[in-house]
Amino acid sequence: MEVLRLAFLSSGVLEFFTSLSIALVAVYFGFSYLGELNFGHYGAGVTLMAGFLTLILAPEFFQPLRDLGTFYHAKAQAVGAADSLKTFMETPLTQVERGDKTLNDNDLISVEARDLVIKSPEGKVLAGPLNFALPAGARVVLVGQSGAGKSSLLNTLLGFLPYEGSLMVNGVELRELDAERWRRLLSWVGQNPQLPAATLRENVLLAWPEASEAQLRLALDKAWVSEFIALLPQGSIPP
Numbered sequence: 118m119e120v121l122r123l124a125f126l127s128s129g130v131l132e133f134f135t136s137l138s139i140a141l142v143a144v145y146f147g148f149s150y151l152g153e154l155n156f157g158h159y160g161a162g163v164t165l166m167a168g169f170l171t172l173i174l175a176p177e178f179f180q181p182l183r184d185l186g187t188f189y190h191a192k193a194q195a196v197g198a199a200d201s202l203k204t205f206m207e208t209p210l211t212q213v214e215r216g217d218k219t220l221n222d223n224d225l226i227s228v229e230a231r232d233l234v235i236k237s238p239e240g241k242v243l244a245g246p247l248n249f250a251l252p253a254g255a256r257v258v259l260v261g262q263s264g265a266g267k268s269s270l271l272n273t274l275l276g277f278l279p280y281e282g283s284l285m286v287n288g289v290e291l292r293e294l295d296a297e298r299w300r301r302l303l304s305w306v307g308q309n310p311q312l313p314a315a316t317l318r319e320n321v322l323l324a325w326p327e328a329s330e331a332q333l334r335l336a337l338d339k340a341w342v343s344e345f346i347a348l349l350p351q352g353s354i355p356p
Contacts, residue, residue, distance in 0.1 A: 131186050135179040142175055215276075218289055219298045225253035226302065228274070232282035235269045243269040246282060275300060317342075317349075 146168040220226075227250075234245035244266025251257055259267050272278045276296045284291040286299070312320050321336055322328055328336070337343045 131179075131182055135176065135182070138179065139172065139175045143172055146171070215292070215296050217295050218293045219295050220287055220289070220302065222302065224287060227251060227253040227287055229285045230283065231285075233273075233284050234281040235266060235273050236279050236281065238279070243278070245280075275303065 150165070150168070229250045230247050232245075233247040235243045235247075237243055247266075247270070259270065261267050269278060273280050273284065274291070276291065276294075276299065280292075286294060291299075313323070318333070321333060321340075321342075325332075334343075337346065
């Protein structure tokens with residue numbers, strides 16, 4: 118808000134003096150055309166074309182001041198962002214408990230929460246108490262109003278937020294699992310996925326370049342990409 122207040126104030130001041138200066142020039146030319154002021158070359162008044170051209174060029178005279186204001190606003194925004202980052206970096210965070218237990222990579226995942234209370238790194242309650250069970254192999258849709266705690270629950274499952282109560286994964290408490298091994302079992306697709314500037318094959322093999330042709334085809338089938346491969350110009354995935 119401080120940056121916006123300063124931006125509006127300085128912009129208003131610059132626009133005021135710019136408009137006032139242009140208006141004074143226009144008034145000066147007007148009095149010259151009326152014969153009240155002797156303005157122009159010696160013994161001759163200023164022509165209409167010269168006055169018109171001067172009024173057109175007058176705003177350009179103040180353009181550097183406007184540019185200076187724009188650059189100053191950008192600098193003020195950068196300073197404000199840097200202050201926010203500094204505050205964020207200096208905030209003491211609660212360390213999430215980490216364990217050393219691991220799950221079998223081939224096991225289906227089931228999750229059960231009992232009296233789960235999700236907290237922020239500062240200890241503030243974000244959501245809860247929650248009680249639910251996600252059976253293995255089920256498709257679950259998490260819905261709710263903005264601020265209900267959907268993102269907080271996902272961050273807790275990823276091991277990024279501390280919690281109280283019980284959050285069991287295949288019968289093992291989440292805080293007792295090895296975080297790195299646990300995250301390797303998870304997949305996430307954002308709302309705005311991005312594809313690197315590469316071929317379709319290179320994008321699919323991005324996570325596993327050594328995959329065989331059969332494994333590549335299996336990944337395409339599971340992602341339903343095989344449905345539109347036939348529509349490609351070559352009719353198949355390029356080598």
